[in-house]
Amino acid sequence: ITSPRASHAILKxxxxxxxxxxxxAVAFALATLMGLYLVAQRGWPIxxxxxxxLAGGYFYTAPPFEYKFKALGIPLVFLLMGPLMVAGSYYxxxxxxxxxxxxxxxxxxxxxxxILHGNEWRDISEDARVxxxxxxxxxxxxxxxxxxxxxxxxxxxxxxxxxxxxxxxxTALLAMLSLPLLVRAIRASELGAQGQQRAIAMIDxxxxxxxxxFGFLLVAGLVVAALxx
Numbered sequence: 001i002t003s004p005r006a007s008h009a010i011l012k013x014x015x016x017x018x019x020x021x022x023x024x025a026v027a028f029a030l031a032t033l034m035g036l037y038l039v040a041q042r043g044w045p046i047x048x049x050x051x052x053x054l055a056g057g058y059f060y061t062a063p064p065f066e067y068k069f070k071a072l073g074i075p076l077v078f079l080l081m082g083p084l085m086v087a088g089s090y091y092x093x094x095x096x097x098x099x100x101x102x103x104x105x106x107x108x109x110x111x112x113x114x115i116l117h118g119n120e121w122r123d124i125s126e127d128a129r130v131x132x133x134x135x136x137x138x139x140x141x142x143x144x145x146x147x148x149x150x151x152x153x154x155x156x157x158x159x160x161x162x163x164x165x166x167x168x169x170x171t172a173l174l175a176m177l178s179l180p181l182l183v184r185a186i187r188a189s190e191l192g193a194q195g196q197q198r199a200i201a202m203i204d205x206x207x208x209x210x211x212x213x214f215g216f217l218l219v220a221g222l223v224v225a226a227l228x229x
Contacts, residue, residue: 035050056076056077056084082106104168111155121136121141121192172221175221176217
């Protein structure tokens with residue numbers, strides 16, 4: 001939140017660090033209240049899912065784990081915001097676990113992970129300066145660029161493969177309408193790999209927009225398939 005490439009909210013005095021912390025605490029409190037309602041409806045599995053999500057969010061940068069700076073951010077964010085979030089949401093709504101939700105979660109999880117990885121790639125110098133140890137720092141800028149492209153392209157390949165093998169309905173390919181945003185992200189990353197740091201200054205925001213468009217269209221495609229039955 002204090003990154004010079006972010007919203008500048010703290011740097012420009014729009015909000016103090018204490019206020020930012022309080023807002024975060026309020027968000028966690030509201031999530032807890034909603035979680036208690038879901039526990040009453042669905043039972044103890046919601047408790048487990050909620051605790052995993054809470055721990056994942058808190059220990060991302062908080063001691064003693066601080067897993068962002070121990071090169072664990074990428075794999076754990078994929079698991080937490082991919083399979084755990086998608087399968088957990090499905091369970092909260094239906095009261096059952098369905099293996100198909102794991103398939104749906106893969107492309108979604110890859111794009112969420114790309115948001116984080118793009119951010120870590122862009123901030124290699126800053127993270128290294130404060131003693132951080134991310135995958136981007138370990139493997140370097142060139143490999144980080146290739147990893148970023150692999151994540152965002154991999155999301156589309158995973159979706160296509162899921163449809164090809166019949167794991168998802170054909171209408172799920174509606175998510176392919178977000179391809180222009182994919183092309184934009186790839187072009188920006190290519191410029192970043194060539195040393196034009198300005199091109200990836202907002203890579204996290206642009207990847208988040210890609211993730212939002214892809215996810216919305218994917219859900220729309222699944223809804224269409226359900227209504228057509």
